[in-house]
Amino acid sequence: MMELQNPWWLGESDRDWEAFEKLTYRIWPNWIENLSLRPFSLNFVIGPRRVGKTLGIKLLIRKLLENEKNPYTIFYFSCDVLESYRDLLEVLNDYLKSKKKRKIKRAFIFLDEVTLVESWWRALKFLIDRGELRNDVVTVTGSISLTIGRHFETFGGRRGNGRTIRVTPLSFREYYGLFYKEFFPLKAEEVFEDYLETGGYLAYLNGDLKVDEIVGFLKADLKALDRSTDLARDIMGAILDKAPSPVSFNSIAKAVGISPHTARDYVELFEAFHILLQVLYLGGDG
Incomplete structure (x- = not known):
């Protein structure tokens, strides 16, 4: 499963990179430039689902690989296939063993949609307190429930150089820029009507997101917060x-x-x- 989610280990391209190049409408996520990449860092990337967090992380990984000689220094894992913090801890321990075996001193670890894992924070806090991640950059993505949850405060003093990045749907300025470089009042009115329809979700504009999916995501977030x-x-x-x-x-x-x-x-x-x-x-x- 780890190899499937990290195809660059095998010298292969990632599906999300290929999908990005084929999008009808696309925009470079500037928020990835604000993440801390200096060890030790625990970054939190927070925002609604399907707003582009995963794609942004994958594009950052592609950028990092340009300067990394060993592809194993970059580890990505989508947590939606895990059930509990024990599963997450097992995955992280497996990677840390692999990292030690390959004599990797510094790693970039990306844990995507971690809020889908029950008590996810316990695995991460355990490894941080033991010093297992002291030379690494860890980036965690999740829904809004990540910061609202009562366990977010447990990472106080444990984040090093880490930052919290909030990702939202496109602003109207960004959305308009997908269609026109200059501002035309009449065209802006037309684009604004479309903007109200899509809500600024690029995935919706590209035909890859349905309204009922967004409702489903909201229900999942509410349940995660009891x-x-x-x-x-x-x-x-x-x-x-x-x-x-x-x-x-x-x-x-x-x-x-x-x-x-x-x-x-x-x-x-x-x-x-x-x-x-x-x-x-x-x-x-x-």
Whole structure:
């Protein structure tokens, strides 16, 4: 499985590199330039699923391989095939043994969509505390739930030179640049209508993402945070019923049959997931 996910070990090309070159619409992810590549670093790359985190990591790997003589210094693993932190720990230990056998002093380790693994943080924290990763650069990607989860704080003082990078769908400026280099007001209006339809998801624009997939990802994130998807749906429904009129947490709570505290908790989660934006209401009294 490790060899399948690291084809450059065998001198082969990665499927994501080839897919990127064939995309109708593509953009270089500038956020990869902000990652720390100086040991020791624990980087977190956070953002909605299908927003381009994996592709960005793969493009960074291709760039790193240009200067790395030994391809085994770069290790990538997609964690969606793992179930628990024990599986993750086993994978990492297997790579560290291989690294030691090949006398590799510094490695770039990429763990993709780690939030899909139950208690993922336990494996990483264990290896960091034992000093097993002290000469390496570790980059972890995950959904918004990665920073909201109660275990994110356990890495305080354990991140070295690491940084937290937030990846979002394309801004309108970036989106417009896919079609025109200069700004034309009439064309901008047309492109903006498309932008509202796609939400800035490049995968959607390329025909590689469906709306129901995004809903599925949101449900998975809610479950990862021990929240009810049914309750989330009801709260969102209550908000949409009242929009665009001002709405309070109390009125949401009353409509759904929950406490105002619970209503606020879910609304703040929706905001973290970039589903909605809270705009505080200014009354007529100022």
